[in-house]
Amino acid sequence: MEKGIFVTGIDTGVGKTVIAGAIAASIKTHGLDVGVMKPVATGAREIEGKLVSDDVVYLKKTIDSTDDDDLVNPICLKPALAPTMAASKTGGSIDLDKIWKAYRALAAKHDFVVVEGIGGLMVPIDDNTLVADMALKMGLALVIVSKHYLGAINHTLLTLEYARSRNLRIKGIIFNMLKNGEDFVGEIGRFTSVPVLGTIPFKENVCVEECEYGDIVEHFRREINISNIMRKET
Numbered sequence: 001m002e003k004g005i006f007v008t009g010i011d012t013g014v015g016k017t018v019i020a021g022a023i024a025a026s027i028k029t030h031g032l033d034v035g036v037m038k039p040v041a042t043g044a045r046e047i048e049g050k051l052v053s054d055d056v057v058y059l060k061k062t063i064d065s066t067d068d069d070d071l072v073n074p075i076c077l078k079p080a081l082a083p084t085m086a087a088s089k090t091g092g093s094i095d096l097d098k099i100w101k102a103y104r105a106l107a108a109k110h111d112f113v114v115v116e117g118i119g120g121l122m123v124p125i126d127d128n129t130l131v132a133d134m135a136l137k138m139g140l141a142l143v144i145v146s147k148h149y150l151g152a153i154n155h156t157l158l159t160l161e162y163a164r165s166r167n168l169r170i171k172g173i174i175f176n177m178l179k180n181g182e183d184f185v186g187e188i189g190r191f192t193s194v195p196v197l198g199t200i201p202f203k204e205n206v207c208v209e210e211c212e213y214g215d216i217v218e219h220f221r222r223e224i225n226i227s228n229i230m231r232k233e234t
C-alpha cells in the first residue's frame with residue numbers, strides 16, 4: 001500500500017481540498033488511521049491572533065483529525081498570494097525543513113497521509129523548490145484534479161506532461177464540478193492514456209469556506225474506487 005497521496009490540480013480553485021478531504025474520509029472508512037496535510041497555505045484568516053487556513057479546517061473536519069495545526073499546516077501565511085510572494089511580503093522565506101519534519105511526523109503517526117499541494121505543480125515554494133519537488137521529496141504519487149472551464153484542456157494536458165517530465169507517478173485524474181462536461185473528459189482522453197479515476201459533479205451543499213462537505217464523501221465513495229489510490233503498483 002502507498003504511504004499517502006499528493007493531491008494537486010490543474011489550477012487554483014479546482015477542488016483539491018474537496019477531493020483531498022473525500023479521499024481521506026474514504027480511506028478512513030477502510031479502517032485505516034489517516035492524516036491530512038496542507039504543507040503551505042496562503043490567504044489565511046486571523047482569528048484571535050492565530051492564522052487559520054480554511055483548507056486546513058475543512059481537511060481536518062472530514063476525518064475528525066486531532067493533529068496539531070503546526071503539523072498539518074507547518075507554513076500558514078496571511079497574504080492571498082503565491083507562496084514565495086506571500087513569504088517575502090511577510091518578511092521571510094519558507095522554511096522547508098519545517099515542512100519535511102512535519103511530513104515525517106505525520107507519516108510516522110498515520111497509516112496513510114493525504115497531502116494537498118498549493119496551486120499547481122509549478123508553483124514555487126522557494127528559489128529551488130516547486131510543488132512538484134515537494135511531492136517527489138515525500139515520495140508520493142499524484143492525484144490530479146481537473147475542472148471544466150475554457151482553457152482547462154491546455155492546463156490539464158500541460159500538468160500531465162510536466163508531471164511525466166519530472167518522473168512523478170500519476171494515479172490518475174479526477175474531474176471535479178462537472179456540469180455537462182462529458183465532452184471535456186472525452187477530449188482529454190483523446191490526448192492522454194492517464195487513467196480517469198472518476199468524475200464528481202457540482203454539488204450545491206459543498207463549500208470549503210463554510211466547512212460544509214454535504215454528501216460529497218458518500219458520493220465519492222460510490223463513484224471512485226479508492227483502492228486505485230491506495231494500492232502501490234509493484
Ligand SMILES: Nc1ncnc2c1ncn2[C@@H]1O[C@H](COP(=O)(O)OP(=O)(O)OP(=O)(O)O)[C@@H](O)[C@H]1O
Nearest residue numbers: 012013014015016017018177201202203206207208
Ligand atoms: N464538487 C463540488 N461542488 C460544489 N462546489 C465545489 C465542489 N468542489 C469544490 N467546490 C467549491 O469550489 C471552490 C474551490 O474548491 P477547493 O477549495 O476545493 O479548490 P482548491 O483547488 O483546493 O483551491 P485552492 O487552490 O484555493 O486550494 C470552493 O468554494 C469549494 O467549496
Ligand SMILES: [Mg+2]
Nearest residue numbers: 016017055116
Ligand atoms: Mg485548497
